[in-house]
Amino acid sequence: xxxxxxxxxxxxxxxxxxxxxxxxxxxxxxxxxxxxxxxxxxxxxxxxxxxxxxxxxxxxxxxxxxxxxxxxxxxxxxxxxxxxxxxxxxxxxxxxxxxxxxxxxxxxxxxxxxxxxxxxxxxxxxxxxxxxxxxxxxxxxxxxxxxxxxxxxxxxxxxxxxxxxxxxxxxxxxxxxxxxxxxxxxxxxxxxxxxxxxxxxxxxxxxxxxxxxxxxxxxxxxxxxxxxxxxxxxxxxxxxxxxxxxxxxxxxxxxxxxxxxxxxxxxxxxxxxxxxxxxxxxxxxxxxxxxxxxxxxxxxxxxxxxxxxxxxxxxxxxxxxxxxxxxxxxxxxxxxxxxxxxxxxxxxxxxxxxxxxxxxxxxxxxxxxxxxxxxxxxxx
Amino acid sequence: xxxxxxxxxxxxxxxxxxxxxxxxxxxxxxxxxxxxxxxxxxxxxxxxxxxxxxxxxxxxxxxxxxxxxxxxxxxxxxxxxxxxxxxxxxxxxxxxxxxxxxxxxxxxxxxxxxxxxxxxxxxxxxxxxxxxxxxxxxxxxxxxxxxxxxxxxxxxxxxxxxxxxxxxxxxxxxxxxxxxxxxxxxxxxxxxxxxxxxxxxxxxxxxxxxxxxxxxxxxxxxxxxxxxxxxxxxxxxxxxxxxxxxxxxxxxxxxxxxxxxxxxxxxxxxxxxxxxxxxxxxxxxxxxxxxxxxxxxxxxxxxxxxxxxxxxxxxxxxxxxxxxxxxxxxxxxxxxxxxxxxxxxxxxxxxxxxxxxxxxxxxxxxxxxxxxxxxxxxxxxxxxxxxxxxxxxxxxxxxxxxxxxxxxxxxxxxxxxxx
Numbered sequence: 001x002x003x004x005x006x007x008x009x010x011x012x013x014x015x016x017x018x019x020x021x022x023x024x025x026x027x028x029x030x031x032x033x034x035x036x037x038x039x040x041x042x043x044x045x046x047x048x049x050x051x052x053x054x055x056x057x058x059x060x061x062x063x064x065x066x067x068x069x070x071x072x073x074x075x076x077x078x079x080x081x082x083x084x085x086x087x088x089x090x091x092x093x094x095x096x097x098x099x100x101x102x103x104x105x106x107x108x109x110x111x112x113x114x115x116x117x118x119x120x121x122x123x124x125x126x127x128x129x130x131x132x133x134x135x136x137x138x139x140x141x142x143x144x145x146x147x148x149x150x151x152x153x154x155x156x157x158x159x160x161x162x163x164x165x166x167x168x169x170x171x172x173x174x175x176x177x178x179x180x181x182x183x184x185x186x187x188x189x190x191x192x193x194x195x196x197x198x199x200x201x202x203x204x205x206x207x208x209x210x211x212x213x214x215x216x217x218x219x220x221x222x223x224x225x226x227x228x229x230x231x232x233x234x235x236x237x238x239x240x241x242x243x244x245x246x247x248x249x250x251x252x253x254x255x256x257x258x259x260x261x262x263x264x265x266x267x268x269x270x271x272x273x274x275x276x277x278x279x280x281x282x283x284x285x286x287x288x289x290x291x292x293x294x295x296x297x298x299x300x301x302x303x304x305x306x307x308x309x310x311x312x313x314x315x316x317x318x319x320x321x322x323x324x325x326x327x328x329x330x331x332x333x334x335x336x337x338x339x340x341x342x343x344x345x346x347x348x349x350x351x352x353x354x355x356x357x358x359x360x361x362x363x364x365x366x367x368x369x370x371x372x373x374x375x376x377x378x379x380x
Numbered sequence: 381x382x383x384x385x386x387x388x389x390x391x392x393x394x395x396x397x398x399x400x401x402x403x404x405x406x407x408x409x410x411x412x413x414x415x416x417x418x419x420x421x422x423x424x425x426x427x428x429x430x431x432x433x434x435x436x437x438x439x440x441x442x443x444x445x446x447x448x449x450x451x452x453x454x455x456x457x458x459x460x461x462x463x464x465x466x467x468x469x470x471x472x473x474x475x476x477x478x479x480x481x482x483x484x485x486x487x488x489x490x491x492x493x494x495x496x497x498x499x500x501x502x503x504x505x506x507x508x509x510x511x512x513x514x515x516x517x518x519x520x521x522x523x524x525x526x527x528x529x530x531x532x533x534x535x536x537x538x539x540x541x542x543x544x545x546x547x548x549x550x551x552x553x554x555x556x557x558x559x560x561x562x563x564x565x566x567x568x569x570x571x572x573x574x575x576x577x578x579x580x581x582x583x584x585x586x587x588x589x590x591x592x593x594x595x596x597x598x599x600x601x602x603x604x605x606x607x608x609x610x611x612x613x614x615x616x617x618x619x620x621x622x623x624x625x626x627x628x629x630x631x632x633x634x635x636x637x638x639x640x641x642x643x644x645x646x647x648x649x650x651x652x653x654x655x656x657x658x659x660x661x662x663x664x665x666x667x668x669x670x671x672x673x674x675x676x677x678x679x680x681x682x683x684x685x686x687x688x689x690x691x692x693x694x695x696x697x698x699x700x701x702x703x704x705x706x707x708x709x710x711x712x713x714x715x716x717x718x719x720x721x722x723x724x725x726x727x728x729x730x731x732x733x734x735x736x737x738x739x740x741x742x743x744x745x746x747x748x749x750x751x752x753x754x755x756x757x758x759x760x761x762x763x764x765x766x767x768x769x770x771x772x773x774x775x776x777x778x779x780x781x782x783x784x785x786x787x788x789x790x791x792x793x794x795x796x797x798x799x
Contacts, residue, residue, distance in 0.1 A: 029672070035507060053492055053694070064550020064589035139496065141694035149629070150590045152555050174557035174576075176588060183689045189698050191499045202513050207503035209698050210680045213689040262683055269678035281672055344741075351729040357736025364738050365428050368767065369716055 029301060031334030032280040033366065035273075038203060040131065041196065043100050044093065047107035047116050047135035049086045052189070054078050054140045056256055061147035071256075081260060085138055085190065088264040089271065093134075098276045107133050116195065125197070132196045132203060139189040142256050149179040149219040181218025184253045187211045188263035192271050206274055208267045212259050216251060277334065284328060284362075285355060287321035294325050303329040320349040320356065327359050336363050427721045428737055430768035434711045435615040437605075442528050443511040444608065445502060446537030448494040448601075455483040455541050455600040458623060458644040474634040476551060476594075481638055483598040483623075485541035493542045493697045497601065500698070500705035501536070509713035530609040541600040542700075546693060548593050551630050556585030592630025593690040596637060598623045599700040603708050618711055622703045623649050628690045649703070714768055721762055722789055726755030730763075739763040754783035758790055765797060773797050 056071035073081075094101045106125060107116060116135055119125055154172045161168030193205040254262070286295050291313040297306035310326040313319075327342030343359035350356060506513060514533065556579040560572055579585050600621045605614045623645040625637055635642050669676045676682065691699075709715070723731050727749065733742035742763040746756055761776030774797040781790040 052495055055694075059548075061548070061591045064591045066548035066591070068548075137499070139492070139694055139698075141692040143692055145689075147591060150553075150588060152557065154560070170561070172560040174555075174559070176555045176557065176586060183686070185689045185692055185695075187692050187694045187698070189496065189499070189694065191503070202506075205499075205502045205506045205513070207499040209695075210683060211685070211691075211695060212683045213686045214684045215686045215689050218688070266677050266680045266683060269674050270680075273674060273678045279672060280675065281668070347741075352732050354732050354735055357732045357738050357741075359736070360733070360741055361428075361737025361739075364740055368430055 028284055028298065028328070028332050029279050029281050030332040031277055033334070034275055034277050038098070038132075038194070038275045041099070041194075041203070043102050043130050044132045044134055044194070045102045045107050045130045046086060046090050046093075047133050049082045049089075049136040049138055049190075051078055051082050052137050052139040054081055054138075055142075057141075057143045059143060059145040059147075061145065081140065082138060084257075084260065085188075085264040086136070088261065089134070089136070089192065089268040092265075092268045092272050096272055096276050102130050107135070130197060132194050134192060134194050136193065137191045140187070140260065142184065142186040142259055144182070144184045144253065146182050147180070147218075149181060151177055151179065151219045153177045177219070179217065179219040181215055182253055183213070183215040183218075184259065185211065185213040186256075186259040186263060188260065188267065190264070190267045192267075194275065204275065206271055208270050210263045210266045212254075212263055214253060216253060286328065287324045287355060289322035289325050290317065290319040291322050291325075294322065298325060298329060298332075301332075303332045307333075318345070318349070320346040320353070323349070324356055324359060331359070331363065336366060339363055427719050427766060428716060429719050429721070429739075429766035430714055430716050431710075432714050432768050432770055435618075437534070437614055437712050440532060440534045440607075440614055441512060442514050442533040443505060443509075443605075444514050444533055444535045445498055446535040448498055448538045448540050450485075450487050450490040450494055451539045451541055452485045452487055453541055455485060455543055455598045455621065457483070457641055458621075458648050460644045460648060461641050474631070475638065476547075476549075476634050476636045478636065479638070480545060480596060480636045481641065483543035483596075485543055485600075489544050490540055490542035492694075493599065493701055494540050496697050497538075497540065497599075497701040497705060500702045501709065504705050504709040505713065508715055509709060511713070531607065533608040534605050534614045535608050536603065536605050538604065539602045542598070542697075544595075544597045544693065544696060545636075546593065546595050546696075547636055548591075550589040550591050551634060552587040553590040553631055554580045554582075554585040554587055556580045590630050592627060594625070594627040594630075594636055595691060595696060596625050597696050597700055599704055601704050601708070603711075605712060615712060618708060620704045620707050622700050622707075624696060624700060626691075628688065719766075721766065723762065724755035724758050724789070726753055726759050730756060730759050734759060734763055734766070739767045743767070754780045754787070754790070757783065758793065761793060761797075765793075770797050 054073060056073065058069045058071065060067050060069075090101055093099050107119075116133065152174055155175055157169060157171045157173060159169040187209060188211075189207065189209040191205060191207045194203045195201070196203050286298055289295070289310075291310060294306050294310050294313075297303075297309070307326065307329045310322055310329065314322050314326060323342050323346035327339045327346065330336070330339035330342060340360065340363045343356055343363065347353065347356040347360060502513065505511060511534075514528070556576045558572060558576045560569055576585075598621065600619065602617055602619045604617045606612065607614055625635070625642055625645050627635060637645075668679075668681065721734070723734050725731060727746070730742050730746050733739075733745060740763075743760065746752065746760040746763070749756070752760065757776050757780035761773045761780065764770075764776060765773035774794065777790060777793040777797060781787065781794055784790060
């Protein structure tokens, strides 16, 4: 009897293990279309980044009395901040394979956006071979605060009993504790606009904002957050570890320049992702097809090889799971038309399979949300 | 998953030692885990649908951004305060001085926000709308290239009221310090802590100035979209308001705003506060820095975020400007969102397609069928609705309701698509 139940448990365990492995989702890197269609634009020049607002402040707080000391910037200093943000954007654009940055200061010299638009519309520019101009406007505010948190803490006093008869001392004494802290917060709002020269048209504008906030010392109420931070700080957070400096340390507040650089880098990456076809990491389920190698190939990201082998396999024996996996590979390389065809073939063999319907749904959604999708991917 | 399998092994080990009866229980536990795994690994379904614009915009292909004028005046309080019980200033409210119960627009503060609002509007229109933008500067001299037919151009302009108050101050909070003996019984220590809490709320104890920052803001924009050729309204003028209140430090229950206004703002306008940051996502982020650094930077994961640091005034303006811009763009342009759909269990193939977000396929499949049941008609309507085609959706919902006149789901669907 005992043995019988024991065997049962073993079976159940086996089933459980099978279920655990069978529904594994794979992390795939798929091509995702640009949100903004930048077809026919290859050579771009970068215009001026206008200043909407730049303000830097120091704040102090002692015994509840707050004082604010603004850092006054003259025009040249403001311009240099704007130029450093512009440099970050250029840096990232030159790194993408889709655009070629034309280095010309003709567009940068223009006073503001209105002047640029006028120049473009009357075609009064001298620089040749430019398809589009990028210009921008920025708003920046950074504060640094030096203050004190206040809280009531229970401090424990403990004295062990000296003899068997004495009870010893074990008291909790409440005390009000002042915890000094330093904090900083930076906000950068950046509007980036891409204007095509012929025909004159605003192709895209994006308005992105990023914030940075850090606090050192003080009483932490977010203990959970701190645990998470200390955990993740063990993992190196970026590839460029060789530039590790004191400014990156968690115990030192970054300088204004550092904050501006980090914020601008983030916004510029966001803009590049918008206008260029990029890779996106997603987690989609892989079907258990008849062709055994395909799963390994897909998980490893060898989509082209998987396509080749799956096409051969499905030509001889059109198994719907293999067809789905073939669609998945086409989706990953950005060939959405063929992906949709493969998903549909898989679905027509098993019309009640939700997995196949979801594959079709993903492509349909992409086409619904990006009507220019097909043309865009063909042109690359 | 690892955790579960670990637990299973533990159960298994125990099972060897325990007697038969408990082994039975353990077997059933294991069985239920298996059932959980079976259901847990079914693909999660979320519906991505397209919604049509709330207002009907006809014959307009181009949008020009006009002037956003700053006006002074009072901004109306949230509608739930205006209409509801205005038991203002009840004695239990812990109000700080100066009390703020009106939001008066101030022209100086509003100069930035009009520009930020314009940027947010242009951003939303550029990404998600079917219109082409021809002038985004907001200045009359802007764009003078080849202009399209004025009858196809709409000018978007508005009147902006903005109120902002950032109060950095201190409040005297009571700290009742106490000595507790650890040897005391449970009742005694409970009593002691109750006494100390009571004393603190009544103001006894040490009164110590405690710093705090409270931010209050309100934005009201009256949008008009007029035809460039004859100046007529393309859609009726819309007034959109949004509010913000938050406090850092000090006592959480005190505020410069009366409680009823504060709760109305928090309930109505601050649902999407960024408190969704989870423990797991941080680990994922660290991983992303290796696999896809562009995405890592683009999503701002290189930037530290600490919720204890108060926002800057620029943050506040951008946040409110964005909210208003998003709300308005939804009025004049179709948008995509995640929604809950109630799929009827009619034809299984069609409902599978809808569950898989393949709405057009579902429409094609259902229309190809010879005969449709009431539930199929409903599902066909649902597929149309999800792809943003409301008139067709309504037709099919009505057909479904004709067949089953008492079905509440059908009634709701017809009602929903009628407006």
